[in-house]
Amino acid sequence: EATISNGFADDKNIAPPQQASWVHIAAIILSEVVGAGVLTLSQKYAQLGWVLSTLAILSFFALLVFISHLMLEVKKVFPAILNMSDAADYTIGRWAYWVAYVLLIILLLFILGDYLLLIGKSLGSAFYSVHLCQPWWVLIGAALVFPFTQLRTLSSTTALCFLSMSAIAGS
Numbered sequence: 001e002a003t004i005s006n007g008f009a010d011d012k013n014i015a016p017p018q019q020a021s022w023v024h025i026a027a028i029i030l031s032e033v034v035g036a037g038v039l040t041l042s043q044k045y046a047q048l049g050w051v052l053s054t055l056a057i058l059s060f061f062a063l064l065v066f067i068s069h070l071m072l073e074v075k076k077v078f079p080a081i082l083n084m085s086d087a088a089d090y091t092i093g094r095w096a097y098w099v100a101y102v103l104l105i106i107l108l109l110f111i112l113g114d115y116l117l118l119i120g121k122s123l124g125s126a127f128y129s130v131h132l133c134q135p136w137w138v139l140i141g142a143a144l145v146f147p148f149t150q151l152r153t154l155s156s157t158t159a160l161c162f163l164s165m166s167a168i169a170g171s
Helices: 022-048 050-077 084-091 094-126 134-150 155-170
Strands: none
Touching (some): 022 050, 022 155, 050 084, 084 094, 094 134
């Protein structure tokens, strides 16, 4: 059991052991960037124009580097941090934990919903001769994706990331 000292739990007894290597994590990040970012980049450039799109990408890159560095520094001070909500709790207070927790759940809900809609549209386009409405394609897509959502560690998803990157590179 963790002991409390200085208002925080003894970190060495809380955080689970690290299972993913830096290669696994790099593959996951690369897969996410290639999958979500590169495939929609041309559409966003067409909508915003070259100048505004390039400025937005550079601005978001700088923000990402800053936030990553900030999270790394917070993790050095509080090794038991597992997610953004924990970081808010350790650095700001319990109320910040709940604000971050609710905002992350809302963000994930919208992102996952968007992914399911994309899967449904893609299946409907791939099987255009089968006449089903989009909600049915989304349900079929959710059923196809469900077994992969049961993977619980980053290292267990690495093979899927390589498969995803290969599929994108091959198309």
